[in-house]
Amino acid sequence: MEKIFVLDTNVLLHDPMALYAFKEHKIVIPMTVLEELDTIKDRKDKDVSREARIAINAIDAVLSDASPKAIQEGVDIVDAKGGSVTGCLAIFPDQLISHDNEAPYLDGSPQQANDNRIINVALHLQTHNDGKYVCLVTKDINMRLKAKGSGLENVEDYRKDRVIEDIELMSKGYETLEGDFWDRVETVKSVQKGKATMHVIDRAILPEAYPQMFVCDDGDFVGLVREVDNDSIHIQQLSRDRLMSQQLWGLTPRNIEQAMAFFLVQCDDIDMTALTGPAGSGKTLIALAYGLHAIMEEKRYDKLIVARNTPPIAEDIGFLPGTEEEKMAPWLAAFEDNLEVLHGHDESPYGSIDYIKERANIQFKSLNFMRGRSFNNAYIIIDECQGLTQFQLKSIITRVGVNSKIVVLGNLAQIDNKYITPVTSGLTYLVEKSKDFEHAGIMHVSGIERSRLAEFAEENL
Missing domain, CATH: 3.40.50.1010 (5'-nuclease)
Incomplete structure (x- = not known):
C-alpha cells in the first residue's frame, strides 16, 4: 500500500x-x-x-x-x-x-x-x-x-529517534548476575596484560555484553568487559575493595555504582562517559572531582569546561547583565554547590573555591554558544542533557577535539522539553548508540546519596 x-x-x-x-x-x-x-x-x-x-x-x-x-x-x-x-x-x-x-x-x-x-x-x-x-x-x-x-x-509519533521501546530496557553500563559468576563458566583462558588480569570466556555466557560494561555477582566478583568478538568476551578482573577505596579530590564512592563510575571517568582510553541516574546520585560530584584531579594533580588537561542548556523560559526574564559566565550563573549553581561540597571543610572554603576556579581554568559555557567551536586539551562536563535531542547532542559531541574527554550527565526523570520523552531523549539515544564504541563508557548511578529526604522524594513523590 x-x-x-x-x-x-x-x-x-x-x-x-x-x-x-x-x-x-x-x-x-x-x-x-x-x-x-x-x-x-x-x-x-x-x-x-x-x-x-x-x-x-x-x-x-x-x-x-x-x-x-x-x-x-x-x-x-x-x-x-x-x-x-x-x-x-x-x-x-x-x-x-x-x-x-x-x-x-x-x-x-x-x-x-x-x-x-x-x-x-x-x-x-x-x-x-x-x-x-x-x-x-x-x-x-x-x-x-x-x-x-x-x-x-x-x-x-515520530519514531526514528527511538532506539528502545521502553526506558527500562536502556543500558545501565553494568549487569548483576545471581549467584557466583564462576559457576556459569565452564572454560576460561586467563592472561596477564601488564598489571591487569584478563579472562577470556565464551560469549554465550553474556550474550548482551558490550565494551566497558561491568559484570558483578552476588559475591565479590567485579569485572569489566574490554573486548567482545564473535565467540568470546575479554573481561578484566577488578577488586571490589579497591573500587570502593578509590579517591578523587578527597571524594570516595558510597556504593558500587559510584565506584564503577569513578573507575570509568579515570580510564585513559575512554573519551566519553555518560552518567545517568536520579537527582542526588552523585553524577555531577564525580564528574567534577575527576576534572579537578586530572587538571590540578595529573596536569592532563588545560581547562575544565562546564556547560548546560539554558531553558527557553530564560528569554522571558530578559538578558542578564555581565559576562557569559555571569549570565550562566543561575543555571550552573549546581556546580558551585558541588565545589562547596568538595572544599566545605577547608579553612577558608570560598577562598579555596575561587583559587580552584582560577587555577583549574574552569569555564562556564552555554550550549547555545558552543556550535562551531573545537575544544582541545579540555575536560568537558555537559549537564542536564536529558532535554536535548539526538541532533543537539551530536552537534555538541562533535566539538570535542584532541586530548579531550567529555562527561555527559542527565536524569531522564526530569525532562522539561514537551516534545521529548525518556525513550526519545538524545541522552537515551547517545547511550544506546555509543555502548558498542570501545572508547565510550556508560553508567547508571542508581543510589541516592544526597539525603534520606531526597531518597524518599525520588521514590515516593
Whole structure:
C-alpha cells in the first residue's frame, strides 16, 4: 500500500533530516509548516533556529530544481550517500483547502491555530486518496488527540529517534548476575596484560555484553568487559575493595555504582562517559572531582569546561547583565554547590573555591554558544542533557577535539522539553548508540546519596 506521511513542524525541528527517514513513501509538507519554519529560523533561541534553517536547506536541496507542478505532485528524494531514490517530497498549498466538501475540516481561519490547518491537510488527503495509507506525524500529543477526534484514521509519533521501546530496557553500563559468576563458566583462558588480569570466556555466557560494561555477582566478583568478538568476551578482573577505596579530590564512592563510575571517568582510553541516574546520585560530584584531579594533580588537561542548556523560559526574564559566565550563573549553581561540597571543610572554603576556579581554568559555557567551536586539551562536563535531542547532542559531541574527554550527565526523570520523552531523549539515544564504541563508557548511578529526604522524594513523590 502506498503511504503518505504529513509532517508537522516539530518533527523537522526534532530531526531536520527527517525527510530521509520514510524510505520509499511520499512525504507531504503543508505550506503552514514552511511558514512556521520561516518564523522560527529567526528566533533568538539559537538551537531551534539552527535546526529550522537546516530543515529548510534540506527541503530546498530536494525541491530547488523542480517545477511548481512537480513540487505539488512530488519530487524524488535521492539519498546523497547511495544515490538511490528513498521516496518523494511534496508541498501542499493548504491555504487553498475548501470547506465545502466531505472532509470533516477543523476551523482553518487565520485566527485559529496552525495545528488545525496542518490537520486539515491530512484530512483532505485521506478523503481524496482512497486505498492509500495517509498518516499525520507529529510529536505534539494534543495535536494527535485533535487529529484522531476529527476523524483522521492514522496518527503517529515520530519514531526514528527511538532506539528502545521502553526506558527500562536502556543500558545501565553494568549487569548483576545471581549467584557466583564462576559457576556459569565452564572454560576460561586467563592472561596477564601488564598489571591487569584478563579472562577470556565464551560469549554465550553474556550474550548482551558490550565494551566497558561491568559484570558483578552476588559475591565479590567485579569485572569489566574490554573486548567482545564473535565467540568470546575479554573481561578484566577488578577488586571490589579497591573500587570502593578509590579517591578523587578527597571524594570516595558510597556504593558500587559510584565506584564503577569513578573507575570509568579515570580510564585513559575512554573519551566519553555518560552518567545517568536520579537527582542526588552523585553524577555531577564525580564528574567534577575527576576534572579537578586530572587538571590540578595529573596536569592532563588545560581547562575544565562546564556547560548546560539554558531553558527557553530564560528569554522571558530578559538578558542578564555581565559576562557569559555571569549570565550562566543561575543555571550552573549546581556546580558551585558541588565545589562547596568538595572544599566545605577547608579553612577558608570560598577562598579555596575561587583559587580552584582560577587555577583549574574552569569555564562556564552555554550550549547555545558552543556550535562551531573545537575544544582541545579540555575536560568537558555537559549537564542536564536529558532535554536535548539526538541532533543537539551530536552537534555538541562533535566539538570535542584532541586530548579531550567529555562527561555527559542527565536524569531522564526530569525532562522539561514537551516534545521529548525518556525513550526519545538524545541522552537515551547517545547511550544506546555509543555502548558498542570501545572508547565510550556508560553508567547508571542508581543510589541516592544526597539525603534520606531526597531518597524518599525520588521514590515516593
